Amino acid sequence: MSILSKPRTLLLFALAVEACQSDDRTSFGTDVPEAGPPPTFVEAGTPPVELASDPPPTPVDVIITADNAYSFGWGDETSVNSYYRNAPAQSWQEIFSCPIGLGPEAYTVPSGEALPGAWLYVVSWADYATTQGVIGQFKHRGGDPIYTGSGDWQVCAVGKPYPTNKGGPDQATVNQELAKCNAGTGDPLTTSAGWVGVDGPITPNAVGTVAFGQDNESDVDLRGKPGYVFLPVCKHDVTHDNQGIDGKARWMWYRPPGFTGDPFLATTVNDTRTFLIFRLPTKALPVPVPPK
Numbered sequence: 001m002s003i004l005s006k007p008r009t010l011l012l013f014a015l016a017v018e019a020c021q022s023d024d025r026t027s028f029g030t031d032v033p034e035a036g037p038p039p040t041f042v043e044a045g046t047p048p049v050e051l052a053s054d055p056p057p058t059p060v061d062v063i064i065t066a067d068n069a070y071s072f073g074w075g076d077e078t079s080v081n082s083y084y085r086n087a088p089a090q091s092w093q094e095i096f097s098c099p100i101g102l103g104p105e106a107y108t109v110p111s112g113e114a115l116p117g118a119w120l121y122v123v124s125w126a127d128y129a130t131t132q133g134v135i136g137q138f139k140h141r142g143g144d145p146i147y148t149g150s151g152d153w154q155v156c157a158v159g160k161p162y163p164t165n166k167g168g169p170d171q172a173t174v175n176q177e178l179a180k181c182n183a184g185t186g187d188p189l190t191t192s193a194g195w196v197g198v199d200g201p202i203t204p205n206a207v208g209t210v211a212f213g214q215d216n217e218s219d220v221d222l223r224g225k226p227g228y229v230f231l232p233v234c235k236h237d238v239t240h241d242n243q244g245i246d247g248k249a250r251w252m253w254y255r256p257p258g259f260t261g262d263p264f265l266a267t268t269v270n271d272t273r274t275f276l277i278f279r280l281p282t283k284a285l286p287v288p289v290p291p292k
Contacts, residue, residue, distance in 0.1 A: 057140060058288055060109035060120070063245055064136030064148075065233060067095050069164050070124040073171070074109050074282075079178060080121050082113065083171040088127075088164040098234035104136070104245055109282075114140070116283040123174055125275040127164040131229050132266045133213060133251035134278060142288035149212040149250020152284045154202055156181035157192035157254045157273035169275055178277060191273055192254065208273075211255040211263045217247035229264050252278065 064072060069088035075081035084107065089095045097103040109120070126132035139145035158177045162168045169177075180186050184194035184203040194203025198210045214230050222228040230251055235244040254272050255263045263272050 057111050057114050057116070057282075058143070059111045059141050060114045060138060060282060060285065061141055062107040062109065062120070062136065062138050063100065063104050063243065064107070064122065064134070065095050065104040065245065066122075066124045066134045067131050067230065067251075068127055069162070069168055070122055070134060071168055071174075072105075072107055073121045073123070073174070074113060074118055075121065076117060077119055078182065079175045080171060082109075083121075083174065085167055085170060087167060088125075090165075092231065096231045096233050098237045098239075098244065100234065100237045100240040100244065103234050106240065106243075114282050116281075118282040120280045120282060121174070122278040123169060123275060124278065125162045125164070125168055126266055126272075128266045128268050128270065130266055131264055132272070132274075133230065133253045133264050135216060135230075135233060135245060135249050135251045137246055137249050138280065138285060140285050140287055144286040145246065146280065146285050147246065147249035148252040148278075149215065150248075152197070152280060153210050153252065154195045154197050154279050155192065155210045155252075155254050156186070156195050156206075156277045156279075157208060157256070158275050158277060159187070159191040159270070159273045161270045161274055174277065181277060188257075192256075195279075196254075207257040208259075209255050210278075211253045213251040213253065213264045215247060215250045216245055229262070 062072065064070065069086070071083060071085045073080040073083035093102060095103055100106050120138060122134055124134045135148050137145040137147050156177070181195055181203070184205055186193040188205065188207045192206050192208045194201065194206030196202055196206045196208050196210060198212060200209055201207065214228055216233050216235065218232055219235070221231055223231070233245045235247060236242050237244050251264060253263045254276050256271065256273055259271065
């Protein structure tokens with residue numbers, strides 16, 4: 001044996017002793033299960049698992065009416081890009097009655113324009129006689145509806161009246177006022193000075209609230225009873241897949257600061273600071289649940 005072989009033998013012996021004294025208490029002869037593959041391991045021939053993505057939005061179906069004038073549109077937070085400028089109603093049938101198209105009217109927001117960043121807009125004004133308000137329902141096709149009178153509705157009172165024997169504000173005028181609403185630069189004595197919700201200001205320094213009123217549950221005229229000032233609105237149009245405005249929908253308007261009267265009962269003056277711009281983000285609409 002050479003001189004160089006002894007240290008190597010001692011080293012091997014020392015390593016063997018150290019191994020026997022280690023903390024590994026697995027007995028010889030015991031089958032130790034092999035470790036599984038690492039989390040990122042994919043066996044040959046196994047396709048990678050694709051993560052589920054959110055389904056694309058469906059179109060938004062809208063049924064709406066107003067006492068006694070409105071226009072409807074949609075766009076983003078800064079402008080109305082598509083706008084239906086409607087003629088004011090001249091009779092009660094054009095507000096309340098079936099079929100759809102005589103009283104309430106139906107609209108469809110295309111799916112490509114109903115993305116989560118989109119907004120729905122209702123522009124409304126009144127004749128300062130009898131009653132005033134907006135009522136309707138909005139839903140992604142296949143989903144549950146959101147009604148006027150509930151949810152994340154906002155309103156901006158512009159304070160520029162329009163006669164109801166003529167068309168209301170055009171798209172350019174609405175967008176000019178929309179910019180003022182977003183900036184909060186309206187006169188708080190004649191407008192809402194910005195956006196407000198049912199609980200008060202959304203835009204800093206805005207004044208007033210969204211007012212939620214009578215529902216559409218009754219099929220008979222209950223006017224004269226406390227809380228009832230409107231006729232029932234068409235709920236089941238047999239010519240429109242038996243659709244209409246559901247009973248859960250409620251009339252909606254604007255209540256100025258310090259106003260103690262009923263905002264849905266019109267007077268001879270513009271005390272609710274019309275015209276009004278209501279809006280709702282499409283992200284507030286429930287999306288359809290895909291079948292399992």
